[in-house]
Amino acid sequence: MAKFRVLHYLNQYFGQIGGEAEADARLQIRPGPVGPGTLLQAALGASAEVVATLVGGDNYVASDAERARAEVVELVRPWRPDVLVAGPAFASGRYGLACGTLCEALGKALGIPAVTAMHPENPGVELGRRHAYIVAAGTTARGMEEALGRMAGLAGKLLRGEPVTPAADAYIPRGILINEVVEAPAARRGVEMLLAKLGGDPYESEIPRPRWDRVPPPAPIKDPALATIALVSEGGIVLRGNPDRLESWGASKYLKYPTGASADLTPDAYECIHGGFDVSYACADPDRIVPLDAARSLERDGQIGRLFPFWFCTMGNNTTLDNARKFGAGIARELREGGADGVILTAT
Amino acid sequence: MAKELERAGLPTVLVTCLTNVAEMVGANRILAGVAIPHPVGDPGLAASVEQQQRRRLLLRALEALTVPVEAPRLFAVGS
Numbered sequence: 001m002a003k004f005r006v007l008h009y010l011n012q013y014f015g016q017i018g019g020e021a022e023a024d025a026r027l028q029i030r031p032g033p034v035g036p037g038t039l040l041q042a043a044l045g046a047s048a049e050v051v052a053t054l055v056g057g058d059n060y061v062a063s064d065a066e067r068a069r070a071e072v073v074e075l076v077r078p079w080r081p082d083v084l085v086a087g088p089a090f091a092s093g094r095y096g097l098a099c100g101t102l103c104e105a106l107g108k109a110l111g112i113p114a115v116t117a118m119h120p121e122n123p124g125v126e127l128g129r130r131h132a133y134i135v136a137a138g139t140t141a142r143g144m145e146e147a148l149g150r151m152a153g154l155a156g157k158l159l160r161g162e163p164v165t166p167a168a169d170a171y172i173p174r175g176i177l178i179n180e181v182v183e184a185p186a187a188r189r190g191v192e193m194l195l196a197k198l199g200g201d202p203y204e205s206e207i208p209r210p211r212w213d214r215v216p217p218p219a220p221i222k223d224p225a226l227a228t229i230a231l232v233s234e235g236g237i238v239l240r241g242n243p244d245r246l247e248s249w250g251a252s253k254y255l256k257y258p259t260g261a262s263a264d265l266t267p268d269a270y271e272c273i274h275g276g277f278d279v280s281y282a283c284a285d286p287d288r289i290v291p292l293d294a295a296r297s298l299e300r301d302g303q304i305g306r307l308f309p310f311w312f313c314t315m316g317n318n319t320t321l322d323n324a325r326k327f328g329a330g331i332a333r334e335l336r337e338g339g340a341d342g343v344i345l346t347a348t
Numbered sequence: 349m350a351k352e353l354e355r356a357g358l359p360t361v362l363v364t365c366l367t368n369v370a371e372m373v374g375a376n377r378i379l380a381g382v383a384i385p386h387p388v389g390d391p392g393l394a395a396s397v398e399q400q401q402r403r404r405l406l407l408r409a410l411e412a413l414t415v416p417v418e419a420p421r422l423f424a425v426g427s
Contacts, residue, residue, distance in 0.1 A: 288389025328352025
């Protein structure tokens with residue numbers, strides 16, 4: 001039986017091109033395993049062969065994913081790989097992002113499974129986990145042999161069409177829900193879980209509880225009278241008639257409106273389209289959600305140095321966490337570029 | 349959203365009625381709002397009184413922005 005063909009991706013360092021100085025190295029491909037690829041080959045055994053190694057500089061892929069996606073498919077296609085193994089990237093963010101990008105691009109274009117490995121907090125995890133199987137690895141290359149071993153094992157199973165699970169195969173859950181039929185109805189499972197919990201016995205939640213990261217609080221503002229303060233809200237205040245089409249359920253965007261010379265948000269010019277509560281109070285006076293009138297009056301009286309010239313609004317009813325994070329990051333960028341010092345964020 | 353603003357280095361005070369959710373999720377500066385449909389307003393008050401209440405809330409929010417915090421903290425609205 002023919003051996004499975006494995007393509008291995010490594011960054012410029014592990015691919016033996018050079019160190020940080022070579023981080024802009026173009027994507028290039030060479031036959032056979034390179035560097036840690038020899039360990040990967042050993043872990044794969046006789047049934048698979050590392051036919052080629054793709055090497056790219058950490059900056060090259062991470063800084064221009066579009067370009068990398070366009071180039072990599074044609075570079076790799078002649079080698080006819082059955083599976084892509086990328087990294088391990090450990091805690092290296094650019095390397096992890098590159099692995100995620102290439103796994104997605106090659107996985108989709110060539111229809112092959114992709115396996116990579118990195119630390120669970122590597123930014124490449126969020127990017128890549130739906131497209132690749134990401135083995136959980138440590139932070140440094142001390143874990144190289146273990147990571148490669150796990151990647152090889154997982155790749156082998158995927159190639160043979162065997163079922164894999166995060167628990168058994170040590171990969172980071174991909175966020176894909178798969179329905180399973182079980183004997184006991186939910187009511188019985190729920191009561192059994194409750195009895196176990198009350199009795200201090202171990203139990204396993206069927207839905208993992210979200211874990212919230214902690215953000216170190218930014219340093220306080222020294223004096224608001226000298227500061228530029230911005231108003232942001234998720235309360236769904238929009239121009240009357242909602243010309244920007246902000247959704248009432250599951251916002252897909254945030255809006256940016258100039259404060260202009262306004263001292264007030266009036267009901268003839270603005271309305272509230274939030275789908276999560278009775279909007280009549282906010283429609284009667286939009287300042288009840290976006291306090292522009294009070295902010296202007298404090299600015300006039302010198303208690304706020306300057307009101308940021310734009311206010312930002314989205315709509316929080318059934319808006320995904322992912323989108324909320326994107327909106328927050330997008331608004332943050334604009335506020336920082338515009339010189340804001342602090343934010344009053346009103347939520348409903 | 350508050351956390352992303354903070355992650356970018358912008359001190360942010362989140363005015364919300366769901367203060368327990370805000371603490372759980374990890375917003376660092378939290379101020380209790382008036383009510384869900386009108387976090388910084390109160391239609392039950394006469395207009396001029398409501399304006400004063402809104403100013404006071406904002407002043408409290410500005411104050412919260414000047415206080416160093418180590419972890420999620422709920423600021424009382426005060427009188």
